[in-house]
Amino acid sequence: MNDKNNNKNGIRIDLMRESQLAGMGRTEKIRHIIDKVKSGCIVVLESGLSPDDHAMLIEKTMAEIDQEDFTGVDIESYPDDTTKEDRGLLGRVLNRNESKTPSKNLTVIGPANRMETLHKDENQISAILNP
Amino acid sequence: MKLIQNVRDKFSSLFGGFGDSEPKRIGIYGPPNSGKSTLANRICKDWTGETLGTEGPVPHETRRAKKRENVTIKHDGKEVTIDIVDTPGVSTEVDDKDFQERGMDEDVAKRRSREATEGIAEAMQWLREDIDGVIYMMDATKDPFMQVNTMLLGIIESHNMPAVVLANKIDLEEADSQRIADAFPQHTTLPLSAKEGDNMDDIYKQIASKFGD
Helix, strand or coil, X not given: CCCCCCCCCCCCEEEECHHHHHCCCHHHHHHHHHHHXXXXXXXXXXXXXXXXXXXXXXXXXXXXXXXXXXXXXXXXXXXXXXXXXXHHHHHHHCCCCHHHCCCCCCEEEEECCCEEEEEECCCCEEEEECC | CHHHHHHHHHHHHHXXXXXXXXXXXXXXXCCCXXXXXXXXXXXXXXHHCCCCCCCCCCCCCXXXXXXXXXXXXXXXXXXXXXXXXXXXXXCXXXXXXXXXXXXXXXXXXXXXXXXXXXXHHHHHHHHHHCCCEEEXXXXXXXXXXXXXXXXXXXXXXXXXXXXXXXXXXXCCCCCCHHHHHHHCXXXXXXXXXXXXXXXXXXXXXXXXXXXXX
C-alpha cells in the first residue's frame, strides 16, 4: 500500500465538498477519487455520485485492482430518496437526465483491504478500519 | 405472389421488418453468488432444452458474459423472444485471498481474481451499451441494502430499463423475500428458488409481460 497519505498510526480521511467535484468531468472525478482511495485515504463525499459515476467507478476500480496493494473499494451511501414528483414541473417536463445527476446523499468510499467493515443503518454510516 | 414477397422483403429491409423486431437482450445481473447462472440455465433448459454455463458455490464462477440467443418464452397467450445474457457477478472489490481461503492455490486464485475483475468490467460495459432489460437477482438470505444492489438498480432505473427483480434462494430457511420487496418498493419483487424451480411460472409471466412488446 502506498501510504503517502497515512502515517503508521493513522489514516487520512478527506471530506470533499460538492463544489470541489462539481467542476470536474466524470473521468477526472472518478480518477481523483480512485487515486485518493488507492493511496489509503477514506473519501467522504458531501454530495453523492450519479448512477453513471457509479458505473464508471466500478469499471475503473476493476482496471486498477492489482492484488498486491489494491483489491478494490468499499463504498456506502444512502439511496437518493428524491422522488420524481419532488423534482419539480420543469425537471419532469424536460425529463432531466437522472443518470448524470449526482444524488444529494453522503457517500463514503475507502480501500477494501483497509476497511474491516463499512456498515450503514438508517441514520449513519460506520467504518471500522484494520489496525 | 413472388412480387408481393419481393415488395415485403424490400420494406422489411428498409424498416426492420413487419413487426419482426430484433430480440431484446436481457441481462441477468446481481452480486456474486446470487444465483444468476442457475436461473439462466433453468430458463434456457426450460425453453431451449440446453443449459448456458457452469454453476458453482464459489463466488465469481461466471467470469465472462454468456449469451443464448432467441429464447422464446410463452405465458398465458403472451410470447416474447429474448437473448439471455448471463453476466459475471458485480462487486466493487476482488481479493485473491478470498479464493485461497476456499482452497485454491495462490496462482489459481490470482488468475481467477484477474478474470473476475475483467468480467465485472465487461458486465458493466454490457449494461451501458448492449442491454435492453434486466433480470436483477438478489440473495434473499442477505441484506438487500448492500451497496452493489443500490448502485446497480440506480443505474438501471436512471436509464429507464425495464427490470424484473427477483429474491432468490427462498428454499433456504433464513430467506426473507419481503425484506427485498420493502427495500425496493419501486419494483415488483418476485420470490424464487432458481435451484428448485419454485415460482418459475410467475417469473415467466413477469418476463413475458415486462419484456414483451
